Amino acid sequence: MKTKQWLAGTCVTILALGSVVGCASGGGTKEAGKPAAGSNEPTTIKALAVLSAGEPPVLENSQALKEIEKKANVKLNLEFVPGDVYPDKVNIAIASGSQYDLILLTDGKDEKYTKLVKQGAFHNLTALVKDMPNLQKIPQYTWDNTTVKNEIFGIPRPRSTHGGGNANFFLRKDWLDKYNLPVPKTVDELTNVLKVFKEKDPAGGGKTVPMIAGPFTTPWFGSVNPVAFAFGLPYSYKIEGDKPVAYFQTPEYKAYLDWLRMAYTSGLIDKDAPVLKTGQVKDKFKSGVAGMMVDNVSMMNENNLAVMRKTDPKAELVGVPYLEGPGGKKGVQMIEGYYGIWVVPTSVAKDKVKKIVEFLNWTASDEGTELAKAGIPGVHYTKYDKESGAVERNEEQKKLYDKEKPMLLVLQNAYDKYIYADSQVPEIKKAQKEVLDGFDQVGVPNPFIAFVSETASKNPDHQKKLSAAAVNYVMGTGNWEAVQAEIEAWSKGLGAQIMKEYMDQYNESKKK
16 A cells, blocks of 8 residues: 655666666676785775665764674665655666665665566576575565565565554553553454543543544555454455455445544544545644644664653553454454565676675674663673663763664664564563454454556556545545445546456466
8 A cells, every 4th residue: 555656767778688777887807895816804885775764874083883884794885765755865876876885765666676686687586585694584474575576686674564554553541540441452342442532522622533544545444453353354455256346346445435424524534634644644643733643663662652641640551462453353464574676786796696695694693682672891881681671871872872783783673573662661562462462363464465456556656536525525524425436436447457367367376
């Protein structure tokens, strides 16, 4: 359900001999930073990576950077670019041919990625990855979601295979306790909790928002994921017999929208939900006015609690992995299992590629992981507990860690089911892990998650009219007939071709 932001056309072209070049001459002969054969000199790696939030690490005189370079025998030239402009930077980087040795593609395996792979833009890493023990710990499910024709052209930066950004909901536990309410486990219990929050106004002054959500930009209403699965919706698509079915083509979809309509028009969901951006939703929840939101378990950590306690010192959160709906239905989405793919442009000399892959393998090692989480002993911390992840630092060490940001410098993280369980407070971390453990038995797969529809990629707004009709219905300004008309129009129009493309690839994959 994500929007791809690649440039419409890169400058990569195919020559008659089948080699790939960029808009600028690439090379592949002698290059700066590549040690001579048999040399033990460090290999220079110029990498382009995304900066999701905050300030970039200070690289000048960085002790963390020097330690990584020493351990991995590399010389790193790192460029971190803010997320809002990162896709454009990637497009330029790919078009320029030889500017970078290593690039993180944050849009993952989309139509543009597969096209570039087929054009020969990136090195085939299949043989190299097989010999890298730390990279081999990435689940096969994740590799399958990034390969092209069963070949590896990029190394996924692994994340949990269940959940992701909008996986489960969090409630103000102190508000539940205040009104003697149990932690809700069903849709009906949740509805009752939200009604009590609205009536009792625990935030005071009429400011209480029972449930904060948004933005409403697709017919899925992803910011209320657990409710969708509780009504039995598939994750994007499912296959019935030999026919593909989109989630909004199911009878459960209307029941889901009916609940949303009731909740929104009754004031149980923030009136601004249709237009709120994701960051605004989080900020509003942390400001202390909302009783519930959907996010990942990092929302429970001590840093977010500290923000909330500036408004209410008694603020506490409880996470619930899933809701049960009619007939005991429940679920959590089984996502791609990665955020971003590391690729090596073919302009990079072949004998340098192995060193780059070895570097990523090292960053995914126990040694690399410890350096990322804690830093250098005696420099960034005084004590580190590997089991719990707890780190003790004095004020100077904390300032230096926050300044140098080793977590960003260690480019490839190890696979960790609990990667979002980021608290250093034992009881909070335990609660985070319990939520993540709750996902294991209720994963809802998307049978087409590893495939790319060319028609959908060329028509990113193919659900726009349906989305508008669904939002109007939820807001109480439209009727179900309008939603149904748009579902039928999609099913007979672009949707028919999109579903055919997915099903053809699915059937082809089953022959292997």
